[in-house]
Amino acid sequence: MDLFKKAVFRIVAFLSPILLFISVGLGQEPLTLRRALDIAIQNSPQIKHSQLNLERSREMLNARKASLKSQFSLSLTPFSYSHSQQFFDFFSTWYKSETKQSNSVFTISQPIPWTDGTLSLINQFGWRDSYSEDPTSRTEGNSSKTYSNDLYLNFRQPLFTYNRTKLELNTLKLDLENAALSYAIQKLFLEYQVTQNFYNVYLKKASLDVSIDEYKNRQESYKIIKNKVDAGLAAREELYQAELDMTSSKSSVQNAQTELENVMDSFKKLIGLSIFDDITVTADITHHPVDVNLQKAMDTALKYRMELRQKEISIENAKYDLIQASATNEFRGDLNLSYGIIGTDEDVNSIFDAPTKNERFSIQFNIPLFDWGQKKSRIKAFTATVKDRQLSLDDQKTDIIIQVRQAYRNLKNLVNQIEIANQNVRNAELTYDINLERYKNGDITSMDLNLFQNQLSQAKMNRISALINYKLELLNLKVLSLFDFERGEQVVPKIEEF
Numbered sequence: 001m002d003l004f005k006k007a008v009f010r011i012v013a014f015l016s017p018i019l020l021f022i023s024v025g026l027g028q029e030p031l032t033l034r035r036a037l038d039i040a041i042q043n044s045p046q047i048k049h050s051q052l053n054l055e056r057s058r059e060m061l062n063a064r065k066a067s068l069k070s071q072f073s074l075s076l077t078p079f080s081y082s083h084s085q086q087f088f089d090f091f092s093t094w095y096k097s098e099t100k101q102s103n104s105v106f107t108i109s110q111p112i113p114w115t116d117g118t119l120s121l122i123n124q125f126g127w128r129d130s131y132s133e134d135p136t137s138r139t140e141g142n143s144s145k146t147y148s149n150d151l152y153l154n155f156r157q158p159l160f161t162y163n164r165t166k167l168e169l170n171t172l173k174l175d176l177e178n179a180a181l182s183y184a185i186q187k188l189f190l191e192y193q194v195t196q197n198f199y200n201v202y203l204k205k206a207s208l209d210v211s212i213d214e215y216k217n218r219q220e221s222y223k224i225i226k227n228k229v230d231a232g233l234a235a236r237e238e239l240y241q242a243e244l245d246m247t248s249s250k251s252s253v254q255n256a257q258t259e260l261e262n263v264m265d266s267f268k269k270l271i272g273l274s275i276f277d278d279i280t281v282t283a284d285i286t287h288h289p290v291d292v293n294l295q296k297a298m299d300t301a302l303k304y305r306m307e308l309r310q311k312e313i314s315i316e317n318a319k320y321d322l323i324q325a326s327a328t329n330e331f332r333g334d335l336n337l338s339y340g341i342i343g344t345d346e347d348v349n350s351i352f353d354a355p356t357k358n359e360r361f362s363i364q365f366n367i368p369l370f371d372w373g374q375k376k377s378r379i380k381a382f383t384a385t386v387k388d389r390q391l392s393l394d395d396q397k398t399d400i401i402i403q404v405r406q407a408y409r410n411l412k413n414l415v416n417q418i419e420i421a422n423q424n425v426r427n428a429e430l431t432y433d434i435n436l437e438r439y440k441n442g443d444i445t446s447m448d449l450n451l452f453q454n455q456l457s458q459a460k461m462n463r464i465s466a467l468i469n470y471k472l473e474l475l476n477l478k479v480l481s482l483f484d485f486e487r488g489e490q491v492v493p494k495i496e497e498f
Helices: 002-025 033-043 045-067 164-230 236-271 294-304 306-326 374-440 446-481
Strands: 029-031 071-088 093-112 117-134 137-159 279-281 332-345 356-366
Touching: 033 164, 033 236, 045 164, 137 356, 164 236, 164 279, 164 306, 164 374, 164 446, 236 279, 236 446, 294 374, 294 446, 306 374, 374 446
Parallel strands: 029 279
Antiparallel strands: 071 093, 093 117, 117 137, 137 332, 332 356
């Protein structure tokens, strides 16, 4: 009876890691890589930050475009009153004046982006009731009650300077494009980061599966040697060694389970899930060789890599800064033209019975005389900035070519590694099966069988690692070249959609 209890206790102890794994697997929500990416994009703070930056740039450009349309404004002064005493120099005497008035100004303003000028239609309508004493005789005074309307067309045009409206509009367009590129880059980086961590979790899960298979094999070999020892066909030391191997295998299962849970918590935090959510990852890592064209990868990378476009945008912005620097203490002019009519009368209906033409013309020049070399130094500084950013662009192109070539070589090497790993697993399985029979026949010891078991487990893990590394390197090439060779399509975002 004691022997039966001990046997039951040992069986329960040996099976506990497997039962633990089965209980954990029950009720878990399977999570695919595609689903993990969708969750990460929704929850990532970096993606949200990029989206908000993109929205800011888009709305700033929309606001500037709206400002280039006709602007309507109405200014009202319903009533104003003033009563003051003023000094008349000619007669050296003081006199009082009193004014009541109301007026309105209606303006239609149309910016002209092509010339940076402004065309305005302005109408001023007002009523005035004024009284002032006669400085020569304070007993008499002058009073007037009139309506007036001044309608005129005004045109203002800067001369001999750069078009500030166009420059600002182009700067905002580049800012929006840069924000869209940053958003797309952030999504690609997040995709790589999530994929890498996803496969790391999958690798730990596979490691647990291999540990469980190894534990089952240890149990089988333990039963074999136990039967032999009980039958007096093997030394008891063999049973002790088999029990030690099985205990070590049980510890490996528990360690693998702990590592899986740890990386799973980190993964859930990365994609924005609660660490208390019970999930498991599922993936197809079957090897399907992908035909990769190195020249196409380099061509698409140099043509579509968003970092290169960002470098080009920085160069364009530097050139705009150079234009602004060239306008330091610039020689410039301002042309103002105005033409309209004004009518005044005590009767509002008779304002335009005898209108008067209002014509104004002015041209003004700002002529710098001496700036102590300020403009020249600014131009040199921003010219150096343009050259520096151009060098950075050329250097970035070289780095991209190197990265693509390295990824291509790594893929070629990983294909060979997968073939070797598959062959190693087949050989290790055959070797283990042969030596298990030898172990059953008593030709080898449990320590010898343990060596073949370790070789089999290591071969399985090496194959899984090679398969995952191939998937990750293929994704790396996709990020580097912006071409998906699995689907045979470009992954360049359409900036105009933003």
